[in-house]
Amino acid sequence: MGAAVLATAAVAQQAAVVQGFECRSDDPNWKLDASRASAQFVLTTAKGKREVVFRGALQPLAYAPSPLIVWRGDTTHLPRETLVVTLREEACQGAATHRAVLSVKAGEAMIGCCTMRTGYDARIAPAANYTAKNPDDWARLLPELLPAINLCVAREGNRVKWVSGATPPSQGMSVVRVVETTGTVDCVADLAGRGTPKIDAVSATEPPLSTTGNPRFYPPREPPPMVNCGKLERVVTKSGAVAGYLHYDPC
Numbered sequence: 001m002g003a004a005v006l007a008t009a010a011v012a013q014q015a016a017v018v019q020g021f022e023c024r025s026d027d028p029n030w031k032l033d034a035s036r037a038s039a040q041f042v043l044t045t046a047k048g049k050r051e052v053v054f055r056g057a058l059q060p061l062a063y064a065p066s067p068l069i070v071w072r073g074d075t076t077h078l079p080r081e082t083l084v085v086t087l088r089e090e091a092c093q094g095a096a097t098h099r100a101v102l103s104v105k106a107g108e109a110m111i112g113c114c115t116m117r118t119g120y121d122a123r124i125a126p127a128a129n130y131t132a133k134n135p136d137d138w139a140r141l142l143p144e145l146l147p148a149i150n151l152c153v154a155r156e157g158n159r160v161k162w163v164s165g166a167t168p169p170s171q172g173m174s175v176v177r178v179v180e181t182t183g184t185v186d187c188v189a190d191l192a193g194r195g196t197p198k199i200d201a202v203s204a205t206e207p208p209l210s211t212t213g214n215p216r217f218y219p220p221r222e223p224p225p226m227v228n229c230g231k232l233e234r235v236v237t238k239s240g241a242v243a244g245y246l247h248y249d250p251c
Contacts, residue, residue, distance in 0.1 A: 025112030147193030
């Protein structure tokens with residue numbers, strides 16, 4: 001069996017599952033944006049706009065005669081309300097692929113059309129095996145680089161989208177290339193995770209680091225990264241905690 005076939009087989013083991021959905025309707029005017037653990041509901045009437053945040057869970061019901069997806073959760077503030085949404089695969093308005101029946105209050109029901117967001121289940125992605133990685137894979141040194149990467153991610157905060165690479169250890173330091181919402185920066189950080197890293201903007205004409213490329217490193221955030229192509233691996237520490245995710249061959 002050729003290497004390409006083996007790679008395809010490995011990728012095929014990571015099946016995409018429903019990670020969230022977005023629904024809307026014009027009568028009444030409402031929209032809902034839900035992830036696996038939270039949902040934001042917006043209802044617009046003649047009296048004004050009402051926005052409510054719910055915390056709950058997504059549950060596919062594959063055993064139903066027609067596969068259904070149910071999302072149920074409660075408001076994050078008082079008075080407590082319960083959101084129940086049932087989605088069924090069905091051609092709907094525009095490019096929507098599902099029809100939803102939604103209820104927030106007793107005796108209330110609304111219908112709408114939804115589009116789904118699917119991706120790999122990051123919770124069961126395989127753990128990264130550093131010793132098995134290729135010599136030109138920068139992530140093979142991730143256990144040594146992780147303190148510096150964490151320092152850079154903490155410094156840049158929510159601006160961070162992913163880390164595209166990091167240079168091998170040199171004099172106790174590493175250059176970590178970080179792709180952010182506003183551009184790309186190089187972060188020079190201590191490999192022990194101490195001190196304040198130095199941040200320099202990377203211009204569009206600047207060449208990539210010799211180690212930049214496959215894979216991307218995503219910080220350990222909630223919800224986990226949503227990807228539906230390539231291969232996703234969990235970065236697991238010795239204590240068993242998830243320290244991030246590696247994404248090979250991103251779309």
